[in-house]
Amino acid sequence: MSISIFEVEKPLLSLAPMAGLTHAAFRELVALYGGCNLYFTEMLNVRAVVFQNPRKDPYLICGEREHPLFAQLVGRDPELFARAVKRLEGFFSFEGYDLNFGCARGAIQRYGWGAALLGEPELCVEIVLAVKENTSRPVSVKLRSPDHHRENLLSLTEKLLQAGVSFVTLHPRAPKDGFKRPARWEEIRWLKEAFPELPVIGNGDVFSPQEARKLLSECGCEGVMIGRAALLRPWIFRDTARFLDEGVIPVAPPPVEAPERLARLIEKYLPEELREKRFELWLFWYLQNFRYGVHYFGLIKKEKGLAAKLALLKKLLKEERLDPYPARPYLLR
Numbered sequence: 001m002s003i004s005i006f007e008v009e010k011p012l013l014s015l016a017p018m019a020g021l022t023h024a025a026f027r028e029l030v031a032l033y034g035g036c037n038l039y040f041t042e043m044l045n046v047r048a049v050v051f052q053n054p055r056k057d058p059y060l061i062c063g064e065r066e067h068p069l070f071a072q073l074v075g076r077d078p079e080l081f082a083r084a085v086k087r088l089e090g091f092f093s094f095e096g097y098d099l100n101f102g103c104a105r106g107a108i109q110r111y112g113w114g115a116a117l118l119g120e121p122e123l124c125v126e127i128v129l130a131v132k133e134n135t136s137r138p139v140s141v142k143l144r145s146p147d148h149h150r151e152n153l154l155s156l157t158e159k160l161l162q163a164g165v166s167f168v169t170l171h172p173r174a175p176k177d178g179f180k181r182p183a184r185w186e187e188i189r190w191l192k193e194a195f196p197e198l199p200v201i202g203n204g205d206v207f208s209p210q211e212a213r214k215l216l217s218e219c220g221c222e223g224v225m226i227g228r229a230a231l232l233r234p235w236i237f238r239d240t241a242r243f244l245d246e247g248v249i250p251v252a253p254p255p256v257e258a259p260e261r262l263a264r265l266i267e268k269y270l271p272e273e274l275r276e277k278r279f280e281l282w283l284f285w286y287l288q289n290f291r292y293g294v295h296y297f298g299l300i301k302k303e304k305g306l307a308a309k310l311a312l313l314k315k316l317l318k319e320e321r322l323d324p325y326p327a328r329p330y331l332l333r
């Protein structure tokens, strides 16, 4: 099934869903820097969507510029997925729904959600069908490699394709790999070779426009999704698009610009009680652009309030400059 976001000749560039980080304010920051072609919300717990007031849920706040935006759902019970989508259809106009069959965090897997579902293909299919019954919008899945065995990846994908998914994003690490082992891009190619008609977005360890181009050409996939490097450089999509078109990487903005912009957007979109925490969560990543970032982060954590944190940040980053790509974080979380 083809969907319009893939009906352009250029590769699709997508911002990865990242819990606590890709809220409306951050997505808008990415959009202001030139944007990408596909955004996802942070993962939304289907139970919370069903039982909380969607109008008061901070995870469901949407911005003005982030299109197309897919809601990413996480859970286990097909009926709750169905009810969640029905609810979201009544309140919002997400352009599609993405099903999280890839999050490998301990707590998520202990509930049997995310990557824990990779070992239960029949349940994955039931979830896809339950969602599709309640929406006419595209439904996609975000997968990890089940176990690096080609047959298992292809057999799961085949079932999902038959159930009607519109596209697949693959982060080719197995659930037990964490971030320690490199993403195995050849597994993205396995998918493309086996299912030429299925649009595939490749994800994992893209830290520069050059690596985005390499992944696209090695894997033959339609798109590339970038996560951590977009936290370090929210303008990486603009740079990648320009690099793919013209082989040129634009000049980076001054280091204080992104934090100033994000602080303003956080004030615009997020409720008071979340603002400082969300800003700090992002700074943990952004400051890894700089050699003394961990030290800066420690100092900023001690400041109370968004304004005080920003004021100190301005001082600390005044003499800093951004190195050329790759924008690779040196800490894992």
Ligand SMILES: Cc1cc2nc3c(=O)[nH]c(=O)nc-3n(C[C@H](O)[C@H](O)[C@H](O)COP(=O)(O)O)c2cc1C
Pocket: 016, 017, 018, 019, 021, 042, 043, 072, 100, 102, 103, 142, 171, 203, 204, 205, 206, 225, 226, 227, 228, 229, 333
């Ligand atoms: C802090 C953090 C939060 C994440 N949260 C989610 C999430 O909510 N849903 C999801 O599907 N993946 C999540 N991921 C995985 C990313 O979407 C992505 O697959 C992974 O970071 C690999 O891409 P990268 O190498 O470009 O960072 C998260 C990753 C990080 C680092």
